Every structure is written in C-alpha cells, then in structure tokens.
Amino acid sequence: MSDQNIAKKKAGEYAATLIEPGMTIGIGTGSTVYFFIQALAKKIQEGLIIKGVPTSKQTQELATELNIPLVDLNNVDQLDITVDGADEIDPQLQLIKGGGGALLQEKIVAAASKRMIVIADESKYVQTLGKFPLPVEVIDFGWKHTMKHLQQLGCERIVLRKKDDKIFVSDHGHYILDCYFQQIKDAAQLHHQINNIAGVAENGLFINIATSAVIAYKDGSIKEINKS
C-alpha cells in the first residue's frame, strides 16, 4: 500500500473510533471514506448498532455489501455526524469536494448533520483553496450557457467532466463542470455567486459545514483540527 493510502486508512480508522452506539451517521464517498466504511463495518460485526445515510450510489452499494444498516434521509430527523473526505481543506475548514462527483448528495447529507468530520491525508490540507479544480454540478439542459456565466466569475479554464470518453453523469443525472480558479480568495462569496447562476445544481465549496478535520501524515501522526 502506498504511503498516501496508509495515511487515508489511518484517518478512516480513526474516524470510526469516534462513532458511538445509537448514532445516525452520514457516510461519505471516496477512497478515504472507503477505509472508514471498512472499519465501521467491522465494528458493526462486533455488535455496534448504528444507522447510516449514504452520500452516493457507490457508498450505498459498498455499505449494503458490508451489511451496514441504511436509512432514507427523509426518515431521519437529524444525523448525529457525517464522516466524509475532501479534495482540499483550508485552515478554517472550508472545503472543496466533488472530485468523485458526489458533491450534491454529500452536501445535503452534511447539512442535515449536527457535525461533519472530514478525513484526509496531508496532501489535501492547503492554505488557500483553488488549486484543485472546483466541481460545479449543472443541469444538462443548456449547460454551455451555464458555463458562460461561470466563466464570468474569473476561472481561467472550465472542463466538462468526462469518464471513459463519455460525458460524466452524476448520481442525480447532472453534468459536472470542473472550474480551474487556481486561488479562491473569498470562498463564501464565490459559493454564493455560483449557486445564483441559473442551471447550477450545486458547487463543491463546503462553507461552514465541517466541524472538524482529521488529517493523517506520512510519519504516522494524526492531527485533529476543530472549528473554533
């Protein structure tokens, strides 16, 4: 296993130790959360009783395979905690998410949770967001016009996401435009501006949603950052 994957595993396993009996948990998406899901499934096998709400079809399938009990978000009043990965995390715990295309459902689930713990290896922790292209989920109808409006917000390049030479379609049937900003100076303002554009379903900036981050380093250490 690569050093990066060892760190992801460490972060995922650490997050599983924070789960308490009876909790309802938002279960994130991606290669870091994969390790959290494995560790959670093991705890359930050993007797832990929890309920999970998945943030994507991919997570739903993996959780079902591992016998993690799932519930529909509409049948839950409030989630105790969501554990999810991120593509970038800044010191104020603002995030870029959506590298795997799951941002919309991830944000709905996180917004329904009392706490959101972000888990990541050290490569995701940055001083300023924006080096990772910001995923914007858009309605397929007229997407080129939505892209023109996005261009006016100052990103240097926008790429329609593709997978295996075909347009990538999200779990909710939308397209993803990856926006290369390089540096996002005011993430809260940008979030607001993007979501005001007709045709945008959601963008990958998570502003004031994460309450703590668990960052795992190559040397084996773990740093927990809590929202002040």
Ligand SMILES: O=C[C@H](O)[C@H](O)[C@H](O)COP(=O)(O)O
């Ligand atoms: O859409 C995908 C999610 O936002 C992921 O949580 C994010 O891309 C981080 O994924 P990974 O842990 O695989 O880097």
